[in-house]
Amino acid sequence: MAADLPGIARLLEASLDPRHNKQAEEAISREESKPGFSLTLLNIVASDSFPINTRLSSVLCFKNFIRRNWTDEDGNYKLPENEVVAIKKELIGLMISVPQTLQTQLGEVISLIADSDFYERWETLVDDLVSRLTTDNAIVNNGVLQVAHSIFKRWRPLFRSDQLYTEINHVLSKFSHPLLLLLQNTDNSITQNQNDKVGLEQYYTTLNLIVKLFYDLSCQDLPPVFEENLQAITALLHKYLVYDNPILHTDDEAESSMLEFVKAGIFEGLILYVQKYEDALGPFLGQFITSSWNLLTTIGTETKYDILVSKALQFLTSVAKIAQHAQAFNSPETLGQVVEKVILPNFTLRESDVELFEDEPVEFIRRDLEGSDSETRRRAATDFLRQLMEQFEKLVTDVVGTYVNHYLSDYSKDKSKWASKDTAIYLFTSVAAKGASTAALGVKTLNPYIDLLDFFQKNIVEDLTSNNTHPILTVDAIKFLYNFRSQLSQQHWHAAFPLLINHLGSSTHVVYTYAAIAVERAMFLSSQGQPLIPVADVTALSKDLLQHLFTLITRDSAPEKIQENEYLMKCIMRVLIVVKDGVLPILDMVLNNFINITKVIRHNPSNPRFYYYHFEGIGAVIRFCGPTQSEKLDLSLRDPLAGCLESGVTEFMPYVFQLFGALLEQNPSVTLPEFYNAILGPIILPPLWESKGNVPALTRLLSSMISRGADAIVQKDQLVPILGIFQRLISLRMNESYGFDLIEVIIANFPVKALEEHWVTILQLIMTRLSSKNKTENFQLRFVRFFHFISAREDKGLGCDFFIQVTDRIQHDVFKQVYLSIILPDTQKLTRPTTRKTAVISFTKILTSSEAFVSRYPKGWALTCDALLQLLVNPPVPTASDDVIPDQDVEDVGFGVGFTQLQTCKVQMKDDFPEVSDVRVWVGKELREGDQRTGGRIAGCVRERLSEAQRRNLEVYMSG
Numbered sequence: 001m002a003a004d005l006p007g008i009a010r011l012l013e014a015s016l017d018p019r020h021n022k023q024a025e026e027a028i029s030r031e032e033s034k035p036g037f038s039l040t041l042l043n044i045v046a047s048d049s050f051p052i053n054t055r056l057s058s059v060l061c062f063k064n065f066i067r068r069n070w071t072d073e074d075g076n077y078k079l080p081e082n083e084v085v086a087i088k089k090e091l092i093g094l095m096i097s098v099p100q101t102l103q104t105q106l107g108e109v110i111s112l113i114a115d116s117d118f119y120e121r122w123e124t125l126v127d128d129l130v131s132r133l134t135t136d137n138a139i140v141n142n143g144v145l146q147v148a149h150s151i152f153k154r155w156r157p158l159f160r161s162d163q164l165y166t167e168i169n170h171v172l173s174k175f176s177h178p179l180l181l182l183l184q185n186t187d188n189s190i191t192q193n194q195n196d197k198v199g200l201e202q203y204y205t206t207l208n209l210i211v212k213l214f215y216d217l218s219c220q221d222l223p224p225v226f227e228e229n230l231q232a233i234t235a236l237l238h239k240y241l242v243y244d245n246p247i248l249h250t251d252d253e254a255e256s257s258m259l260e261f262v263k264a265g266i267f268e269g270l271i272l273y274v275q276k277y278e279d280a281l282g283p284f285l286g287q288f289i290t291s292s293w294n295l296l297t298t299i300g301t302e303t304k305y306d307i308l309v310s311k312a313l314q315f316l317t318s319v320a321k322i323a324q325h326a327q328a329f330n331s332p333e334t335l336g337q338v339v340e341k342v343i344l345p346n347f348t349l350r351e352s353d354v355e356l357f358e359d360e361p362v363e364f365i366r367r368d369l370e371g372s373d374s375e376t377r378r379r380a381a382t383d384f385l386r387q388l389m390e391q392f393e394k395l396v397t398d399v400v401g402t403y404v405n406h407y408l409s410d411y412s413k414d415k416s417k418w419a420s421k422d423t424a425i426y427l428f429t430s431v432a433a434k435g436a437s438t439a440a441l442g443v444k445t446l447n448p449y450i451d452l453l454d455f456f457q458k459n460i461v462e463d464l465t466s467n468n469t470h471p472i473l474t475v476d477a478i479k480f481l482y483n484f485r486s487q488l489s490q491q492h493w494h495a496a497f498p499l500l501i502n503h504l505g506s507s508t509h510v511v512y513t514y515a516a517i518a519v520e521r522a523m524f525l526s527s528q529g530q531p532l533i534p535v536a537d538v539t540a541l542s543k544d545l546l547q548h549l550f551t552l553i554t555r556d557s558a559p560e561k562i563q564e565n566e567y568l569m570k571c572i573m574r575v576l577i578v579v580k581d582g583v584l585p586i587l588d589m590v591l592n593n594f595i596n597i598t599k600v601i602r603h604n605p606s607n608p609r610f611y612y613y614h615f616e617g618i619g620a621v622i623r624f625c626g627p628t629q630s631e632k633l634d635l636s637l638r639d640p641l642a643g644c645l646e647s648g649v650t651e652f653m654p655y656v657f658q659l660f661g662a663l664l665e666q667n668p669s670v671t672l673p674e675f676y677n678a679i680l681g682p683i684i685l686p687p688l689w690e691s692k693g694n695v696p697a698l699t700r701l702l703s704s705m706i707s708r709g710a711d712a713i714v715q716k717d718q719l720v721p722i723l724g725i726f727q728r729l730i731s732l733r734m735n736e737s738y739g740f741d742l743i744e745v746i747i748a749n750f751p752v753k754a755l756e757e758h759w760v761t762i763l764q765l766i767m768t769r770l771s772s773k774n775k776t777e778n779f780q781l782r783f784v785r786f787f788h789f790i791s792a793r794e795d796k797g798l799g800c801d802f803f804i805q806v807t808d809r810i811q812h813d814v815f816k817q818v819y820l821s822i823i824l825p826d827t828q829k830l831t832r833p834t835t836r837k838t839a840v841i842s843f844t845k846i847l848t849s850s851e852a853f854v855s856r857y858p859k860g861w862a863l864t865c866d867a868l869l870q871l872l873v874n875p876p877v878p879t880a881s882d883d884v885i886p887d888q889d890v891e892d893v894g895f896g897v898g899f900t901q902l903q904t905c906k907v908q909m910k911d912d913f914p915e916v917s918d919v920r921v922w923v924g925k926e927l928r929e930g931d932q933r934t935g936g937r938i939a940g941c942v943r944e945r946l947s948e949a950q951r952r953n954l955e956v957y958m959s960g
Contacts, residue, residue: 004040005040005043005044005047008028008031008037008040008041008044008058009044009050009054009058011024011027011028011031012024012028012044012054012057012058012061013051013053013054013057015028015057015061016053016057022648028061032065032069035080035083036083037065038062038065038066038069038079038083038087039083039086039087039090041058041059041061041062041065042062042087042090042091042094044058045058045059045062045094045098045102045106046090046094046097046098052099052101052102055098055102056101056102056105059102059105059106059109060105062105062109063105063108063109063112066087066109066112066113067112070112070113070116071116073732073733073734073774074774075116087113088113088117088122088125091106091109091110091113092110092125092128092129092132092144092147093132094106095107095110095143095146095147096132096140096143096144096147097143103143103146104146107146107147107149107150108150110147110150110151111150111151111153111154114150114151114154115154118151118167119167119170119171123170125151126170126171126174126175127174129144129147129148129175130174130175130178132144133178133182135185136185136189138186138189138199138202138203138205138206139202141182141206142202142205142206142209145206145209145210145213146209148175148213148216149209149212149213149216152171152213152216152217153212153216155167155168155216155219155220156215156216156219158220160220160221164220165220165221168217168220168221171217172217172223172224172225175217176217176223176225176226177225179210179213179214179217180225180229180233182206182210183207183210183233183236184236186203186206186207186210187207187236187239189203189206190203190204190207194245194247195247197247200245200247200248201248201258204248204258204259204262205258207240207262208258208261208262208265211237211262211265211266211268211269212265214226214233214269215265215268215269215272218269218272218273218276218277219272222276222277222280227280230280230281230284231284234281234284234287234288237266237269237270238284238287238288238291240262240263240266241263241266241267241288241291241292241295242291242294242295243259244259245259250304252304253302253303253304253352254302254303254304254352255304256304256305256307256308257304260304260305260307260308261307263295263308263311264307264308264310264311267292267308267311267312267314267315268311270288270315270318271311271314271315271318274315274318274319274322275318275321278322285319285325288315289316289319289325289328292312292315292316293316293342295308295312296309296312296313296316296341296342296346297341297342301345301350302352303350303352306375306376306377307375309346309377309380310375310376310377310379310380311380313342313346313377313380313381313383313384314380314383314384316342316384317380317383317384317387320384320387320388320391321387321390323391326388326391326392329388329391329392330391330392330395332395332398332399335388335392335395335396335399336399336402338388339385339399339400339403340403342381342384343381343384343385343427344403344423344427346377346378346380346381347377347378347381347382347423347426347427347430348419348423349419349422349423349472354472357471357472357510361508361509361510361513362509362513362564362565364510365510365513365514365517365567368479369517378426382426382430385400385430385431386430386431386433386434389431389434389447393447393448393449394449396431397431397447397449397450398449400427400428400430400431401431401450403424403427404424404427404428405424407420407421407423407424407427408420408421408424408459411424418469418470418472418473419472421459421473421476422472422473422476424459425459425460425473425476425480426476428450428455429479429480429483431447431450432446432447432450432452432455432484433445433446433447433483433484434446434447437483440524441485441486441525442482442483442484442485442486442487442521443483443484443486443487444486446487452484452487453488453492456480456484456488456492460476460477460480460481461477463476463477464477464478464481464496464499464500464503465499471506471508471510471511474503474506474508474511475510475511475514478500478503478511478514478515478517478518479514479518481496481500481518481522482514482517482518482521485518485521485522485525486525490527490532493522493525493532493533496522497519497522497533497537500515500518500519500522501515501519501541501545503515504516504519504545504548504549504552505548512552513565513567513568516549516552516567516568516570516571517567517570517571519545519571519574520567520570520571520574523538523574523575523578524574531578533578535578535579535580535582538575538578538579539578539579539582542575542579542582542583542586543585543586543589545575546572546575546576546583546586546589546590546593547589549568549569549571549572549575550572550593550597552565552568553565553568553569553572553597554593554596554597557600559600559601559603559604559605559606560604560606560607562597562600562601562610563601563605563606563607563610563611564607564610565610566607566609566610566612566613569610569613569614569617570609570613572613572617573613573614573616573617573620573904576590576617576620576621576624576904577620577885577904580624581624581625581627581628583621583624583625584625584628584629587621587625587629587632590621591621591633591636591637594614594617594618594621594637595636595637595640597614598614598618598640598641598643598644599640599643601614602643602644602647602649602652603647605649605651605652608651611651611652611655612655612900615652615655615658615659615902616902616903616904617904618637618659619658619659619662619902619903619904619905620885620904620905621633622637622659622662622663622666622904622905623662623904623905626662626663626665626666627666630663630666630667630668631667633663633666634663634667634673634675637659637663638663638675641656641659641660642656642679644656650691650693653688653691653693653694653697654693654694654696654697654899654900655697655900655902656697657694657697657698657700657701658697658700658701658901658902658905659902659905660676660679660701661697661700661701661703661704661905661907662902662905664676664701664704664705664708665704665907669708670708671708671709671712672705672708672709672712673708676705676708676709677709677712680705680709680713680718681718683698683701683702683705684702684718684721684722684725685721686724686725686728689725689728689729692734692735692899693899693900694899695729695735695738695899696738696899696901697899699729699738699741699742700907702722702725702742702745703741703742703745706722706745706746706749706750707745707748707749710749710750710751710754713750714750714751714754719746719750719754719755719758722742722746723746723758723761723762725742726739726742726743726746726762726765727739727765729742730743730765730766730769731765731769733774733776733779736769736776736778736779736782737778737782740782740783740785740786743762743786744786744789747789747790747793747796747798748789748793748796748912752796752797752798759806760806760809760810763803763806763807763810764810766783766786767807767810767814767818770783770818770822780822780826781826781829781830783822784822784823784826784827784829784830784839785830785835785838785839787803787823787842788827788835788838788839788841788842788843789838789842789912790802790803791803791842791845791846792838792841792842792845792912792913794845794849799845799849799850800842800845800846800849800850800852800853801849801850801851801852803815804852804856816857816860819857819860820860820863824863824864824867827839827843827867827871828867828870828871832909833876833877834876834909834910834911834912835876836871836876837876837911837913837916837919838912838913839871840868840871840872840875840876840919840923841913841916841919841922843864843865843867843868843871844868844922844923844926844927845926846861846864847861847864847865847868847927847930847938847941848926848927848929848930848931848933848934848938849930854937854941858945859945861941861945862941862945862946862950865942865945865946865950865954866950868923869950869953869954872919872920872923872957875918875919875920876919885903885904920957923957924957924958924959927954927957927958928958931958938958939958942954942955942958
């Protein structure tokens with residue numbers, strides 16, 4: 001066992017020092033391979049003799065180690081069994097005993113292990129947790145509950161399944177009664193300690209965790225124990241929803257106390273019960289509705305109450321979805337009270353909001369922008385108002401319209417009252433939109449009782465055109481355009497687009513950023529297949545527009561400041577996508593800016609969204625300028641991109657490999673350029689392939705290299721390590737498709753002779769996996785595609801008979817079983833047009849050229865013919881390549897986790913047989929020529945082996 005605690009502790013300390021970080025991490029990486037390394041880390045975490053920072057570094061290292069090394073793809077342990085047992089034995093007790101900063105990290109570790117082990121391989125866990133609960137020790141109880149929550153919260157987003165319900169029932173049978181008992185004890189302890197600040201805070205922390213667990217255990221189905229005791233449970237929940245104690249208050253206006261967290265958690269549980277178990281909660285619901293109303297009409301405007309107010313509003317929103325409860329709001333008087341006492345106080349901008357606007361503009365935008373402010377008062381109040389509008393659309397519109405007019409009138413009398421107009425616009429926007437706003441088009445459906453264009457002309461246009469408007473009203477006007485962008489005509493946009501461009505010149509951060517956001521989305525809009533903003537207009541503006549956006553991004557040279565505003569970079573990316581090769585006259589300026597930004601941000605990558613758009617922008621330049629400027633792009637981008645690799649910037653590597661692949665594909669050279677020859681050696685070394693995020697990009701780059709440099713690779717003896725990469729990829733489910741991509745490129749580009757000694761191994765690796773329990777449906781379909789790829793390439797000395805000969809060397813006649821059970825039926829499941837086209841060619845070649853199917857597998861000839869005819873019912877028509885780049889929603893992209901595809905330089909679908917345009921015509925011609933070549937053999941097979949219906953169908957093609 002690795003027992004050098006002081007030595008590893010010193011390495012962990014050194015890893016916190018930027019001067020020694022890299023060397024320390026390399027040394028730690030070497031230690032990882034030693035037996036017992038994980039237990040050494042746990043001992044450091046447990047020891048009070050080490051500084052807290054060292055212990056925290058150790059627990060983080062332990063968490064990452066477990067994430068990588070606990071189980072393989074099939075769920076088998078990668079660590080020795082004794083180490084696995086020891087870790088599970090120590091974790092719970094350790095977590096309960098360490099400080100909270102370490103406790104949180106250990107909780108995440110337990111959750112990671114539980115993902116693979118709980119509960120069947122860790123049946124003792126719940127019993128262990130329950131046995132540690134006490135009647136009055138809050139510190140111990142909080143540790144136990146934290147562990148439980150870290151495991152059970154995993155159920156919240158899962159889809160129901162028998163396995164999941166078995167696990168939940170296992171937990172409920174052991175944990176639900178002790179949890180209710182602990183709730184009663186905690187209630188008593190809070191009462192007994194109401195004047196003891198330290199004790200009260202500890203017990204309130206316990207209550208907070210119990211409330212979270214109440215949600216965890218109820219998230220999939222209503223636990224019988226909770227249903228039986230719902231009256232008592234709701235009584236206690238209501239008690240603490242209205243509970244107050246000055247001892248628990250915080251002095252800081254922005255810092256929520258445990259009081260607010262508990263109440264917010266109670267509302268979260270109530271929302272779940274209203275949505276899923278309203279029939280059970282119904283008898284107890286009235287008290288919560290009354291209390292939430294009282295809370296919302298009396299609570300202060302301080303930001304520390306924001307989450308609580310948001311949750312209370314979400315609770316009322318869930319109640320208003322139920323028709324019988326919504327009727328309580330069905331009168332002008334009641335709705336007037338709702339708007340006046342609940343909606344307006346939470347719509348009106350506070351001083352803290354204005355301070356955020358001025359001091360933290362990017363944070364203000366992130367909170368404010370489409371759905372990202374889900375925990376803010378404004379968003380929650382909007383959702384509540386819209387839910388009421390769903391029930392009483394005309395009534396709500398009329399009531400809100402009265403207040404909109406009141407606030408607009410207030411502003412028109414005194415222009416210093418800009419906040420009144422801000423509230424009016426927000427109110428109008430809230431009732432004007434129906435349904436969710438989409439990332440692509442904004443608001444798609446309007447309230448039929450409002451006149452959007454009239455409001456736009458009378459109240460919005462003036463703030464877009466005036467130079468004396470308060471910045472927040474300017475932002476409101478830009479946001480109005482942005483939100484209702486698809487509701488405005490081309491004429492409106494023709495007038496509005498130049499105004500947005502002007503606002504990019506604002507000195508106010510939020511104004512110019514929102515202008516960039518709206519400009520970017522406007523360029524995305526189209527009508528009847530044509531862009532709403534003409535490409536020629538954008539191209540004419542592109543030089544000044546791009547230069548200005550780059551200047552805004554680089555106004556502060558610190559890496560983290562350059563990356564701060566991803567919205568500006570997204571706008572740059574969109575301009576480049578729109579103008580395409582129209583950027584050629586300003587290519588030098590654009591390249592220089594991209595290169596300079598790359599050189600700065602590689603020192604401290606801090607905003608994944610920013611550098612995603614940054615690399616998408618470079619990808620757009622390569623895609624649209626590459627056909628005429630490949631040499632210039634290669635020379636300009638090579639060093640800065642290579643610099644990212646040399647500096648070990650792991651976050652950038654998948655992007656850089658994609659860009660290098662795109663650059664090489666644009667290079668007209670038929671041989672591999674020297675630079676790529678030089679980096680081929682490092683690229684095929686195993687370490688780079690160990691990062692799952694690198695694999696798709698490396699496969700793409702290596703494939704591009706192989707297509708140019710097969711001869712050089714053979715001469716340098718690099719084929720074997722490349723086949724080693726194929727073997728590694730094909731063995732893992734997550735990488736199996738990339739393994740097939742690579743082997744197909746190898747087969748397409750290397751001479752058959754160069755692969756002669758490797759064919760049996762290649763097929764053996766694939767067939768072994770195909771016959772194992774580890775086989776996936778995707779693997780099976782990729783195998784079918786792989787077979788057709790070989791079978792169709794008789795021109796390369798391959799073909800179906802060649803495939804049969806190789807498989808015979810693995811196991812005699814194994815091909816027959818595979819062909820009948822996998823290849824024939826699964827060919828019909830192939831979906832890509834190019835793959836189905838290859839299958840048509842493959843089957844046709846079998847019918848016309850295969851000797852094995854004439855003599856060895858005579859029945860297979862008819863089966864193949866039938867499979868071919870099925871494919872030809874809807875003949876595959878490969879889609880023409882186009883310049884449409886799909887809009888990538890950043891919320892759908894797993895930034896920083898694994899691989900993110902660059903859409904601007906995505907590999908275009910390749911047709912291996914471009915010379916075959918009409919497959920039906922080609923099949924007929926091949927069959928006729930094959931029949932002549934073989935002296936009428938095909939016609940004979942048609943007569944002797946096919947049914948009458950099959951003969952008629954095939955003769956349609958053969959007759960031409």
